[in-house]
Amino acid sequence: MSFDDFDLDHIPSNAHRLYRLIHDLYVVVDAGDRDVLEPFGLTPSQYRVLVLLDADYGQRLITLSDRLLVARSTITRLIDQMEHAGWVHRVDDPSDRRAQHVALTPLGLTLRNQAYAAHEHSIEDRMGVLGERDQQRLIDFFLRMRAALRNRIIESDSQKK
Amino acid sequence: MSFDDFDLDHIPSNAHRLYRLIHDLYVVVDAGDRDVLEPFGLTPSQYRVLVLLDADYGQRLITLSDRLLVARSTITRLIDQMEHAGWVHRVDDPSDRRAQHVALTPLGLTLRNQAYAAHEHSIEDRMGVLGERDQQRLIDFFLRMRAALRNRIIESDSQKK
DNA sequence: CCCGAACTGTTGCGAGCGCAACAATAGTAT
């Protein structure tokens, strides 16, 4: 892996530069996440699950897959790992015998809080490259883009049906 | 998969909102890419390789892995696929008998040009959600962030050594 | 009540990718 190819001069249009930057930014942000979470023995996927849980009711598996936009089978296997690690436990849902919910163990709660604090701190640090004003403006841009792109995907999905 | 969980109100800080948006944007952009490339029988990875090639010398495998930030083995297998599909062919490098380069076949060149045109058009379309002025401002933000984050990763890499 | 449709979670399978080890080749220091 190298980070040499980061000049945008040869790219034909601003639209294309923007496109490339979205991709590149994701790559460096993800790499930063892995650095932060690795000392806790957590992958980004496991972390995202952990953050959605609590020590009480927790969440149903189907809720987790909906929230994280991953397949149900992925959640099944993530929870398998995390249960084996002693961070979470499955509980049958008495009101719906198909369903289970997943809640944090004491160990999982501790891990969640520590990892969350470290991750939040890291985000503040990394995103702090931009001042609060610029961050706000960037969020506005992103919201407009994401809304538009999302609609386009949903449209093409419904066309497939 | 659903796109329901897109509100940012519960997120604690602007830095964190920004972080989430980078991730979300990547997801919708990637999904859009797959839609565009699927009619050509191309995955995003194959497309990225194709764009870097030409019908003359092409590129060495190591160059491709450097430019695309993927492992050498990934390139080996991508080229295997694309050679089998008849889009590219390997040529031994006479000046370095360890190396090969990969060049487009006539079929590959045609595919590359068609897919590139379709992808460029799609990018213009999708990024065009923002006007030219906003795009330019966004690029400036991104460049600052990417530069800062990149340096941070390179620093932590060198610390590991 | 009952039958078919929808939903929840699990499993098998395959695609994609990174890492480590390897053979072949090239570069370099003595």
Add this chain to the structure above:
DNA sequence: ATACTATTGTTGCGCTCGCAACAGTTCGGG
């Protein structure tokens, strides 16, 4: 020249993830 090291590409292995099929359960229309 020799020996040591670096580089190029390939392969085996393991991990992550999505899709399709499945069993068990719930829901709704007749």
